Amino acid sequence: MKPNHCIIFDPIPYHGGSKIATQLAIKQVNDGTVFHVLSASPMSWNQDQSNKLSVTTLVLPQCLAIQTQGLGYWAKQAYLAFYLTMFTAWLVLTHIKRPNTLLMASGPGVDFAGYAVSKLMQIPLLQLIHGPVGKSSAAKWCLNQGHPTFYLQSAEPSLLLCMDSDTLPTSFYTFTNGLDENDYPSTHSFVSDGTTTFYWAASLLKWKGLDILKHAIELAKSRSQITINICYIKPHNSNAEQSFVDTSIPNSCWFKEPKNLDEIRKKSDVYISTSTNEPFGLSTLEALAAGLIVVIPRDNAFWDQKLQHNVNCIKYTTNDAQSLSQTMSHIAKNLDQYQSIAKQGQKVATQYLASNTYRDIARAIETKCSHHQTLVSGSEIKSGEH
Template sequence: MKPNHCIIFDPIPYHGGSKVATQLAIQQVNDGTVFHVLSASPMSWNQGQSNKVSITNLALPQCLAIQTQRLGYWAKQAYLMFCLTMFTAWVVITKFKKPNTLVMASGPGVDFAGYAVSKLMQIPLLQLIHGPVGKSSAAKWCLNQGHPTFYLQSAEPSLLLCMDSESLPANFKTFTNGLDENDYPTPHSFSIDGITSFYWAASLLKWKGLDILKNAIELTEPSSQLTTNICYIKPQNSNAEQSLVDATIPNTCWYHEPNNLDEIRAKSDVYISTSTNEPFGLSTLEALSAGLIVVIPRDNAFWDKKLQHNVNCIKYDANDAQSLSQAMAHIAKNPEQYQGIAKQGQKIATLYLASNTYRDIAWAIEAKCPQEPTLGSGCEIKSGEQQ
């Protein structure tokens, strides 16, 4: 029996948590599906994860990559549509079979070209939404095409606003992120050397809040026994405002997209999140599972709602470097009293396993089969149908 073929379209030219989540989701799909990834950031995809995934580079000129509005946006979408059409035709010719699904994971406005190719070539589409959706006519058109759409709960207000609706159609379903049981974060063991090691991991995009951490470190007393490991992603070909790397800040170690991220995390004692209104926070979940003391802002976002201060995490006032500095200083002075909080956080993490959190997405991808589905098979929702 020939395998099913699925194309994943990834037009964002830098690494991010949404790509990690998408990779974990497709790992839950059965071995009868082969994935062909067309990516503007091929290094973001773990090519060794499975022999059922192949990655092809999407050459995206910088002059187009930075276009997000007006004629520039449509020029970029026309170019992306051409590239995806050619890539899809190549898959059809070489595999002697039409792809069963096009998976979009960057957001409806960014993925417009994928929707156009889906309609042009009559291939079912599945959309993953990992964060808030910007309001635009292009995004609204995409969301109204009736394709199966999976979204993080935090994205719902922006989806309703974009669609000018009070409720979402039946083809929209929520999901949450999870961790791969076969590649679980290495557990942390607290040391007794008197130095507390803090850990931060995110991109340099301004909203990730690195500047808050830098200010907090500078406000911390020089006598405080702490060091900070800062692991960062520097987005390329992006007009979005970014924070600056500052290696002159004392007692900090800077790592640009380190290959040994798991090792750095496991050797750290405390994880700090400075993102405000983070749609999910995969780094926070990884830190919880590794048994670090987790420090998050009070911002009414996902983890602020799920975790309790002084029970399974420590909270500080959002966007307040002074509040964060005080939290860091208190932990550094007596880290032993916070180790129980880390253990409670570790228990919370066990509720978020990829085999459970991405199950519905995997089933939806597997349901895109050439045969007509039977009632109750899980294949009833077909891409392109209005609900």
């Protein structure tokens, strides 16, 4: 029996949490499906599942990659639509079978070309939304096409605003992110040596808050007791404002997209999040699972709502370097007092396993690959059931 084929369209030219989450989601799909990734960031895709995942480079000129609005945006979408059409035609000729599904995971405005190809070639489409959606006529058109759409709960206000609606269509379903049970974060063990190691992991995009962390380190009164591991992703071909790497900061170690991220995290004591209104925060979940003391801002985002201060995490005032600095200093001086909080946080992480959190997405892909039909709501998939 010939396998089913699903194309994953990835036009974003840098690594990020949405790609990690998408890979975990497709790992839950049965072995009867082969995924063909057309990616502007091929190094972001782990091809260990060689029988299930193949990656092809999407060549995206920088002059187009940075276009986000106006004629430049439409020129980019026309280029991407042509590229995806040719890629799809090549797959048809190679496998003598039309792809069963187009999987979009970057957001409706970014994925517009995929919607155009879906309509042109009559291939079912499935959308994953990992964060807020910008309001635009292109995104609104995509969201109104009636395709099954899975979104993080935090994205709902922006979806409603984009669609000029009070309610979302019945083809929309919530999901949450999870951890791979077969690649679970290694557990940290606390060692009392007079030094506390902090850990930060995110991209250099301004809203991720690296500047707040750098300022907090400068303000810290007990700097001799603090070391910090900073793991960062540097986005390329992006006009978005970014923070600068500063290796001159005392007692700091900087790692650009490290391959041994699990080892660095395991050797750290405290995880710090400085992102504001993070849609989910996969790095936070990984730190909880690893048994680190987790420090997050009071920003009413996902983890602020899920975790309790002084129970399973420590919270500080959002965008306040002074508040963060005081929190860091207090933890460094009293590390033993916070280890029970780390253990409670580790218990929270066990509620977020990929086999459960991505189950509905996997079923949706399998349903489309098996039947080429619209997703059936009800017994198979229920919105918000996590």
